[in-house]
Structures are given as C-alpha cells and as structure tokens.
Amino acid sequence: MTPVFSSPTLPLADVFNASPNGVILLQPIWHVDGTVVDFAFTFINDRAFSKSGLLKGWQAGTTLLDWYAGKGRVGLFDQYVAVFQTGQSIHFSDYQPDEDEWYELTAARVGDQLMITFHDVTQANRALRLMQHQRDLLQTMLDTSPAGIVLYEAIRNDEGQIVDFRYVLTNPTNARVTNQSVAEMTGQLLSVVSPTAFYGDFLQVLVSVTETGVPRQFTFPFEGEGIRGWFESTFVRQADGVLFTFLDITALKDSEQQQELQARLLQTVVDVSQTGISLYRAVRESLPGEEVGSIQDFQVVLSNQQAQQNWGLPAEQSGNLTALGTQPDEPDPSSVLDRFVRVVETGRPETWETRSPVDGRWHKVLVAKADDGVVVASVDITESHLYQQRLEDANAALNRLNEKLQRFSAVASHDLQEPLRKVKFYGDMLLHEYAPTLTEEGVILLKTMREAAERMQRLIDNLLFYARLDAGLADAKPVDLQELVGQVIGDLSLNVQGAAIDVGPLPTVMGDRIQLGQLFQNLVNNALKYRRPDVSLRLQVRADRVTADELPQLLPQPTEPVSDGFWRIVMTDNGIGFEPRHAERIFQSFERLPGRTVGTGLGLAICKQVAENHGGFLTATGEPNQGATFTLYLPKATGEG
Amino acid sequence: MAYNNLIFTADDDEDDRLLLQQAFQQQSPGCQLVFFADGDELLSALTNTPPHELPRLIILDLNMPRMSGFEVLKRLKAHPRLRVIPVVIMTTSSRPEDISLSYQSGSSSFVTKPASYDRLLELVQITRQYWFETVTVYSEF
Numbered sequence: 001m002t003p004v005f006s007s008p009t010l011p012l013a014d015v016f017n018a019s020p021n022g023v024i025l026l027q028p029i030w031h032v033d034g035t036v037v038d039f040a041f042t043f044i045n046d047r048a049f050s051k052s053g054l055l056k057g058w059q060a061g062t063t064l065l066d067w068y069a070g071k072g073r074v075g076l077f078d079q080y081v082a083v084f085q086t087g088q089s090i091h092f093s094d095y096q097p098d099e100d101e102w103y104e105l106t107a108a109r110v111g112d113q114l115m116i117t118f119h120d121v122t123q124a125n126r127a128l129r130l131m132q133h134q135r136d137l138l139q140t141m142l143d144t145s146p147a148g149i150v151l152y153e154a155i156r157n158d159e160g161q162i163v164d165f166r167y168v169l170t171n172p173t174n175a176r177v178t179n180q181s182v183a184e185m186t187g188q189l190l191s192v193v194s195p196t197a198f199y200g201d202f203l204q205v206l207v208s209v210t211e212t213g214v215p216r217q218f219t220f221p222f223e224g225e226g227i228r229g230w231f232e233s234t235f236v237r238q239a240d241g242v243l244f245t246f247l248d249i250t251a252l253k254d255s256e257q258q259q260e261l262q263a264r265l266l267q268t269v270v271d272v273s274q275t276g277i278s279l280y281r282a283v284r285e286s287l288p289g290e291e292v293g294s295i296q297d298f299q300v301v302l303s304n305q306q307a308q309q310n311w312g313l314p315a316e317q318s319g320n321l322t323a324l325g326t327q328p329d330e331p332d333p334s335s336v337l338d339r340f341v342r343v344v345e346t347g348r349p350e351t352w353e354t355r356s357p358v359d360g361r362w363h364k365v366l367v368a369k370a371d372d373g374v375v376v377a378s379v380d381i382t383e384s385h386l387y388q389q390r391l392e393d394a395n396a397a398l399n400r401l402n403e404k405l406q407r408f409s410a411v412a413s414h415d416l417q418e419p420l421r422k423v424k425f426y427g428d429m430l431l432h433e434y435a436p437t438l439t440e441e442g443v444i445l446l447k448t449m450r451e452a453a454e455r456m457q458r459l460i461d462n463l464l465f466y467a468r469l470d471a472g473l474a475d476a477k478p479v480d481l482q483e484l485v486g487q488v489i490g491d492l493s494l495n496v497q498g499a500a501i502d503v504g505p506l507p508t509v510m511g512d513r514i515q516l517g518q519l520f521q522n523l524v525n526n527a528l529k530y531r532r533p534d535v536s537l538r539l540q541v542r543a544d545r546v547t548a549d550e551l552p553q554l555l556p557q558p559t560e561p562v563s564d565g566f567w568r569i570v571m572t573d574n575g576i577g578f579e580p581r582h583a584e585r586i587f588q589s590f591e592r593l594p595g596r597t598v599g600t601g602l603g604l605a606i607c608k609q610v611a612e613n614h615g616g617f618l619t620a621t622g623e624p625n626q627g628a629t630f631t632l633y634l635p636k637a638t639g640e641g
Numbered sequence: 642m643a644y645n646n647l648i649f650t651a652d653d654d655e656d657d658r659l660l661l662q663q664a665f666q667q668q669s670p671g672c673q674l675v676f677f678a679d680g681d682e683l684l685s686a687l688t689n690t691p692p693h694e695l696p697r698l699i700i701l702d703l704n705m706p707r708m709s710g711f712e713v714l715k716r717l718k719a720h721p722r723l724r725v726i727p728v729v730i731m732t733t734s735s736r737p738e739d740i741s742l743s744y745q746s747g748s749s750s751f752v753t754k755p756a757s758y759d760r761l762l763e764l765v766q767i768t769r770q771y772w773f774e775t776v777t778v779y780s781e782f
Contacts, residue, residue, distance in 0.1 A: 409736070410734075410736065410738075413733075413734045413735065413736045413739070414703075414704045414732070414733050414734050415704075417733045417734070417735075418654070418704075418733045421733055421754060421756045422656060424756040424757065425660070425755075425756055425757060425758065425761075428756070428757035428758055428759070429757075429758045432758060432759070457756070464736070468737070
C-alpha cells in the first residue's frame with residue numbers, strides 16, 4: 001500500500017501500515033491568535049484507506065472540517081482540539097450513519113500531531129445487537145406467555161446419573177401458578193422449589209425426556225406446595241435438560257367436570273324416572289342458502305331406559321323415527337310423524353293415550369317442542385286405564401241392572417197388581433152379592449182371603465215405593481212437617497183412638513212431601529203396630545236444632561259441609577220397644593225382629609231411605625217393654641225459619 | 642147436532658170389559674159402550690167412523706198387547722179429527738211415571754182400576770156425570 005504522501009520525517013509509516021488498525025495523523029492548523037481552527041491530514045495508513053467508505057470524499061489537501069462538511073456532520077472536531085490541547089487521550093465509539101459502520105477510536109496527541117487509531121467493530125456490534133434483540137424477544141415472550149415455561153438443566157452426579165434439575169429460567173406465569181417469584185426459582189433446584197414434583201412422577205418424566213430426547217405431551221393433575229389444578233403440558237429436551245411448558249386448565253377442567261357431573265346426574269335422574277323420556281331432532285330437507293327445508297323425519301337424540309323399554313328405542317342414540325317402525329305409536333308410525341311435525345310447527349304440545357306394541361301397555365304420551373325437535377314423555381297408565389275400563393264396565397252393568405229394575409217396576413205395577421186386583425174384586429163381589437148364601441164360616445174364609453189380598457197389595461205398594469226411592473229427590477219443595485204429621489195422624493184417626501199423641505212444634509224443611517209423608521206414616525204405623533196391649537199408647541214428636549258436630553259419632557258424616565246444621569226430630573213411644581242390639585237390623589228391608597209377623601218388612605227401610613234421600617239420617621234406640629225412640633236428622637236448608 | 646151417548650173402550654182384559662159393561666148397565670144404562678180388544682182395532686174403527694157416529698169419550702187401558710195405550714193416545718192426539726175426543730186412561734198401574742206420561746200425551750183423565758165393585762160403580766157414575774152432564778165437549782167433528 002502506497003501512502004498518499006511519503007513522510008520522510010516519519011519513519012514509522014511502515015510500522016503503521018502494518019497495523020491491523022486504521023491510523024490517521026492530523027496536523028493542527030493554527031490561527032494567528034494561537035487557536036487550532038482545523039486539522040490537516042498528514043498520514044493515512046493502508047488499513048484506513050481500505051475502509052473506502054470511511055474516507056469517502058477525502059482528497060489530498062482536504063482538511064478535517066472540509067471532510068466533515070462533505071459528510072454533512074459535526075464530527076469530533078472539538079474533542080480532537082481538546083485532546084490536542086490537554087494531551088489527554090480519549091477512547092470512544094463512533095457511528096458512521098452513511099456507512100452504517102461502528103468504529104472504536106482512540107485519539108491521542110503524539111508530539112505536535114494528533115494520532116487517531118481506530119478499528120471497525122461493526123460486525124461485532126451487529127452480532128451483539130442481534131443477540132440483545134433476541135434476548136429481549138425471548139424475555140418478552142417469557143413475560144407475556146399465557147403458558148408457564150421452565151427450562152430445566154439436568155444435575156448429574158459423578159456417575160453421570162441425573163440427580164436433580166436446576167431452574168435455568170422460568171416466567172411470571174409459572175411464578176403465578178406456583179406462588180413463587182421468578183427470581184426465587186431461577187437457579188434453584190427442583191428438589192428445593194417443588195419437593196412434590198421432585199419426589200413424584202414429574203421428575204421421572206424430566207429424566208426420561210432428557211435421556212431419550214422423546215418429547216412428551218399430556219394433561220395431568222397436580223397437587224402440592226399449595227397448588228391444586230390441572231395442567232396441559234409439553235416436555236421437550238433442551239441441551240442437557242428439558243423445556244417444560246404448560247397451560248393451567250384447572251378452570252376449564254373444573255367446568256368440564258362440573259358439566260360431566262351434571263350430565264351424569266341428569267342421566268341418572270332421567271334413567272330412574274318412571275316416565276319414558278326421549279328427545280328427537282327434526283331431520284329437514286336440505287335446501288340451498290338460508291332456506292329452512294320441510295321436516296322429513298325425526299332422529300332420536302336421547303332416550304332414557306324407561307323409553308327404551310316402553311317403545312323399543314335403541315340404547316345407542318341413532319335411528320330415525322320412521323325407520324324405528326314400532327314406535328312410539330301404533331298402528332301407523334306416519335300419524336306420529338304428522339303429530340311431531342305439527343308440534344314443531346305450531347309449538348303447541350299434544351297428548352294422547354296409546355298402547356305400545358313393544359310392552360303391550362297403555363301410555364299417556366305428551367309431546368312438546370324442544371328446539372328444532374320434540375321431547376316426548378310417556379307415562380304408563382295401564383293401571384288407571386284398566387281401572388277406568390273396570391269402572392266403565394261396572395257402570396254399564398249397573399245401568400243394565402237399573403234398567404232391569406225399572407222394567408221390573410213397570411211390570412210389577414201392572415202384572416203383579418192385575419191378578420191381585422181381580423182376587424180382591426171378585427172376593428168383594430162374592431161378599432156383597434153372595435154373602436147370604438154362604439155359611440158364617442164361608443164368610444170368615446172369604447174375609448181372611450180379602451185381608452191377605454190387602455196385605456199383598458200393601459207389600460206391592462211398598463215395594464214399588466221403595467224401588468222408586470232409589471231415584472232420590474227429584475224436586476225439593478218446602479214441606480211443613482207440623483201440618484204433614486198432623487195429616488198423617490188424621491188419616492190414621494180410627495187406629496189411633498185412645499192414644500195420647502203429642503206433636504211438638506215442627507219445622508218446615510225442604511223435601512219431597514210424598515216421601516216424607518210415607519216416612520211419618522210408617523213411623524206412626526210402627527208405633528201403633530208395636531204398642532203394648534195392656535198400656536195405652538203414648539207418642540211424642542219433638543224437634544230441635546243441632547250442629548253438624550253434634551251428630552252421633554256412629555253416623556256417616558255428611559260429605560258436604562252442612563253449615564246450617566240439622567233438624568233433629570225425635571219420635572218416642574211407650575210400646576214394646578226392642579233389644580238395643582237390633583238397632584241397626586230393624587232398618588234392613590225384609591227384616592223383622594223375632595216374633596213380629598205383622599207388616600211388610602219394608603216400612604223402616606223406606607223411612608231410612610227417605611231420610612237419606614233428604615241428606616239426613618234416621619236412628620233408633622229402644623229397650624224391650626220400655627218403648628222405642630226414632631231420631632230423624634234432616635239438614636236445615638239455608639234461609640229456613 | 643145431537644150428542645150421542647157413545648163410549649169407545651179399548652181393553653185387552655176380558656174380565657174388565659165385562660165388569661165395566663155390567664157397571665155401566667147397572668149405573669148408567671143410557672151410555673152405549675163399544676169394546677175393542679186392543680188399540681189397533683180401536684184406531685181403525687175410529688178412522689172408519691163417520692163424524693156424527695164418533696164417540697163422546699174414549700176409555701183406554703195402558704197395558705195392551707201389540708200397541709200400548711200410550712201409543713194409541715199419541716196417535717189419537719195427532720189425528721186432526723180424533724184429537725178432540727176426550728180420553729180417560731183406566732189402568733191397573735198407579736205408577737207416577739205412567740200418570741205423568743198419560744197427561745203429557747194428552748189424556749183428559751187418569752183412573753186406576755178400582756179393586757171393588759162398589760168403587761167401580763162409583764167411578765162409572767162419576768164418569769158419566771162428569772163427561773156427559775157436567776162438561777161441554779167439542780161436538781163439531
């Protein structure tokens with residue numbers, strides 16, 4: 001390399017030229033007042049020249065300030081002057097923006113000249129900056145990563161076996177999860193930071209990855225050192241160690257588990273339910289674009305055990321409604337499809353009763369819209385269905401029986417009475433027209449026959465009356481009992497001669513005059529029939545009011561509350577009475593107490609039925625040879641006096 | 642037009658027909674009874690009778706073979722010419738249902754057949770007095 005100008009005064013030129021550093025000598029240019037105003041280049045070595053970029057625009061005779069001006073920069077003139085004046089050398093870095101080059105410079109006064117030595121550090125600087133940049137990037141990533149990151153370095157013993165791992169680096173996310181700071185962990189041993197991990201499977205995983213180089217990836221639960229959670233993790237070998245990254249998915253896992261639990265719970269509830277439950281999704285015709293196609297079928301999405309049992313639904317949730325054929329309604333699955341479609345389209349639930357061809361039992365089926373499909377619930381109603389059937393059968397039988405009874409009543413009122421009437425009629429004619437030609441005994445026989453016919457007539461009348469009583473009360477009207485009982489006794493006036501009859505004030509009740517008249521007539525007749533032959537009859541009728549609570553306990557309580565209470569009408573006689581144990585029996589039809597042959601056996605049964613027809617009760621008490629007491633309870637109608 | 646004394650009677654019971662005949666003869670000999678054994682006979686006779694020979698009263702039994710008294714009554718009351726003739730139901734039955742249905746079907750009176758001859762005579766007398774002497778029946782057939 002040839003110097004720009006030779007300097008015979010500077011024999012060291014060759015030495016400088018051999019230097020790997022650039023060397024430039026500057027000669028101060030003095031002003032008359034003794035200040036340095038510029039520097040002239042006195043030497044530039046080969047090395048400096050080789051940096052063509054650096055000395056771009058420099059020509060022989062160019063001063064330092066000219067050069068700077070050419071480069072358009074202020075440069076280091078002032079510093080150079082200071083170095084020259086103080087003799088204090090400086091060392092600094094200089095950046096050449098034009099060339100994007102970095103230089104390390106030393107400026108020192110050498111005699112009356114300034115020597116600048118420099119070398120290019122651009123390459124080194126670049127590498128350094130790149131490294132710095134990468135480190136910054138890494139740090140940012142570490143600091144901001146949502147994943148926990150740990151770089152472990154294996155600690156080996158003398159035999160080369162891994163005995164522990166050291167935290168080479170970690171990040172804030174890991175710090176947050178473990179409740180330890182990054183600084184606390186960095187450089188520490190795994191055995192110190194997390195004994196649980198060290199003595200657990202975690203260490204084994206680290207060892208295996210370090211030794212084999214095979215990355216591992218799995219989700220694991222961890223509990224220890226105040227940590228409890230689920231972690232999705234990756235283990236990758238890194239040098240003689242492992243890069244461990246993980247995501248804390250505890251919240252996700254918890255909600256997942258919660259959902260699973262609830263789903264299991266729901267399934268259990270659904271499965272133990274006696275109600276068959278199944279869910280269907282509509283299968284629609286696929287149309288281009290946003291258009292919704294018409295429903296073509298339904299697909300089973302879910303069904304519980306009961307539904308599977310009842311309707312033969314498949315346990316694995318698949319299959320279309322139409323394909324299932326047997327379900328959930330016979331005889332025509334398409335009618336069920338129509339119903340389902342209607343429910344989805346109208347949103348209105350439908351319900352019907354049907355017999356399952358699968359289990360042969362009756363079910364009440366309820367179908368309601370659920371999203372784009374239906375939910376079907378079915379309840380086994382076989383028992384109630386059978387019960388209903390039995391009830392209807394029994395009702396029909398009862399109706400048939402009633403009809404028969406009605407027919408019997410019609411037949412009896414004519415066909416039974418007709419011959420009897422003839423017997424009576426001709427007997428009467430015999431008595432009237434032929435009595436003179438009959439013997440006395442013949443007349444007695446004839447009279448006995450007529451009396452028998454009369455009894456038969458009474459029996460038929462009573463029977464017919466009793467049969468009609470079952471119809472209940474057709475039309476209740478106010479009945480003045482005082483007047484009614486008076487009339488009954490009046491009608492029996494011939495028979496009650498010599499009897500002391502005392503009828504206390506009696507109320508007016510709502511009822512059937514004919515039925516009530518029959519009741520009192522039968523009761524008075526009863527008293528007359530069973531009077532004591534040696535004692536004149538005393539008959540007393542009294543009335544008072546009682547509340548429903550005061551009714552005798554033995555009586556069936558009224559089904560509907562009788563707010564106004566009851567009239568209690570008590571008829572007491574001093575007749576032959578009866579054994580108290582017969583108190584119930586006397587009311588039964590065709591029952592006559594021992595030794596009593598008079599009567600039809602229907603009188604008191606009629607009385608009891610009349611009382612019940614009026615919503616009341618009739619009871620009897622008695623003592624042999626003391627008398628009998630009949631107590632009639634009639635509900636007091638609203639507004640009665 | 643002069644009133645006749647005709648009474649048409651439908652009753653399947655021969656005994657009753659004889660008793661009634663006897664009672665009328667004894668009690669009200671002026672009345673002329675014409676007997677029919679069932680409703681069919683009665684109806685066909687009535688429809689074939691010229692207006693001036695129609696009876697002033699019909700006595701009708703309820704319980705008869707083939708056609709019940711109710712059916713006869715219904716047809717009589719539906720007939721434009723015959724509907725005006727009063728009908729007395731005389732039957733063994735005393736069922737309230739029969740009584741009410743008789744009146745609803747247009748009978749003028751309901752009588753239960755008496756069980757003694759005296760009562761029958763009484764009834765014949767009352768019937769004659771009422772229908773032939775007391776009330777005025779429609780006579781323009």
